[in-house]
Amino acid sequence: MAAIELDGVTKEFDAVTALRGVDLTVEEGEIFGFLGPNGAGKSTTIDVLLDFVRPTSGRATVLGHDAQAESAQVRARTGVLPEGFDVYDRLTARQHVEFVAESKDVAADVTGLLDRVGLADAADRTAGDYSKGMQQRLALAMALVGEPDLLILDEPTSGLDPNGAREMRELIRTERDRGATVFFSSHILGQVEAVCDRIAILEDGAVQTVDRVESLRADAGGGTQLHVTVESLPDGAVSAVRTLSGVSTVAPDRGAADPTVSIACADEAKLPALNALDQHGAPVLDFVTEEASLEDLFVEYTSGNTAQPVSGEGRA
Numbered sequence: 001m002a003a004i005e006l007d008g009v010t011k012e013f014d015a016v017t018a019l020r021g022v023d024l025t026v027e028e029g030e031i032f033g034f035l036g037p038n039g040a041g042k043s044t045t046i047d048v049l050l051d052f053v054r055p056t057s058g059r060a061t062v063l064g065h066d067a068q069a070e071s072a073q074v075r076a077r078t079g080v081l082p083e084g085f086d087v088y089d090r091l092t093a094r095q096h097v098e099f100v101a102e103s104k105d106v107a108a109d110v111t112g113l114l115d116r117v118g119l120a121d122a123a124d125r126t127a128g129d130y131s132k133g134m135q136q137r138l139a140l141a142m143a144l145v146g147e148p149d150l151l152i153l154d155e156p157t158s159g160l161d162p163n164g165a166r167e168m169r170e171l172i173r174t175e176r177d178r179g180a181t182v183f184f185s186s187h188i189l190g191q192v193e194a195v196c197d198r199i200a201i202l203e204d205g206a207v208q209t210v211d212r213v214e215s216l217r218a219d220a221g222g223g224t225q226l227h228v229t230v231e232s233l234p235d236g237a238v239s240a241v242r243t244l245s246g247v248s249t250v251a252p253d254r255g256a257a258d259p260t261v262s263i264a265c266a267d268e269a270k271l272p273a274l275n276a277l278d279q280h281g282a283p284v285l286d287f288v289t290e291e292a293s294l295e296d297l298f299v300e301y302t303s304g305n306t307a308q309p310v311s312g313e314g315r316a
């Protein structure tokens with residue numbers, strides 16, 4: 001059974017069409033990244049799933065329940081980290097989590113949950129004094145109450161430092177290993193590509209593409225960037241690499257003491273490219289490889305929208 005099914009969902013807010021016939025299926029047990037620039041419609045989609053807004057047309061099903069008619073059942077089995085979560089200033093973190101457990105009518109290991117999100121030491125401090133990152137961690141602990149079958153996380157790494165973002169990704173993986181489905185939105189490509197099984201790219205209320213991360217990476221053109229330092233770089237060596245199958249671009253740079261050449265190529269073309277350099281008067285001194293980023297693809301699908309897709313602060 002699909003964890004999430006959107007079927008032709010359109011949402012119009014007066015003058016703004018936020019969603020335009022969105023079709024999307026998220027399978028159970030997936031970590032699914034919902035990516036798009038600011039204003040693409042990510043939060044509106046999540047609001048439809050949780051019945052905070054009603055679609056103008058189309059239908060949403062969550063964990064087999066109709067998102068509108070059976071929203072209570074959906075919420076009972078779903079943990080949500082909303083965008084721009086506001087804490088209750090005078091309540092402690094512990095009280096926040098206890099409150100969610102009471103509302104959901106489930107038993108919760110409150111200390112254990114706060115420990116998992118790195119707030120054990122601050123559990124009894126009032127959340128009004130928390131930093132933004134600590135508030136975000138608290139929101140995550142609240143989302144995890146009751147071991148939900150589905151986690152819906154809206155911009156979960158917002159406000160987190162690089163360590164916090166990495167811990168968030170580890171936690172997402174742990175939740176998936178427990179059997180949960182994780183659906184999370186982000187406008188930061190690096191966050192999504194580091195952890196997701198599949199990604200949908202949304203732009204202007206419409207799904208532009210849905211695919212596995214590896215397939216998107218392959219579509220990004222050239223599986224690998226090869227940066228090679230050579231002793232010398234005659235034109236013949238550059239041309240020899242250009243003619244190899246699987247090589248898409250070759251960019252020589254003769255400005256430094258040792259010339260370099262950057263080669264975008266398919267994985268299987270890496271060794272032939274290095275051999276071709278060696279054999280055409282460009283002995284290889286050193287090389288590094290870099291996986292192709294999805295950033296170009298993201299920009300292509302989102303028409304270079306003003307949101308900055310950054311490639312992340314490092315992989316988990």
Ligand SMILES: Nc1ncnc2c1ncn2[C@@H]1O[C@H](COP(=O)(O)OP(=O)(O)OP(=O)(O)O)[C@@H](O)[C@H]1O
Nearest residue numbers: 013016018036037038039040041042043044045187
């Ligand atoms: N309640 C509302 N009333 C009017 N317009 C709205 C409302 N909610 C969202 N919109 C509009 O719908 C569009 C999609 O907004 P949404 O918040 O879903 O985007 P998003 O992808 O989540 O963006 P961000 O990354 O900035 O959070 C935007 O143009 C927004 O202004």
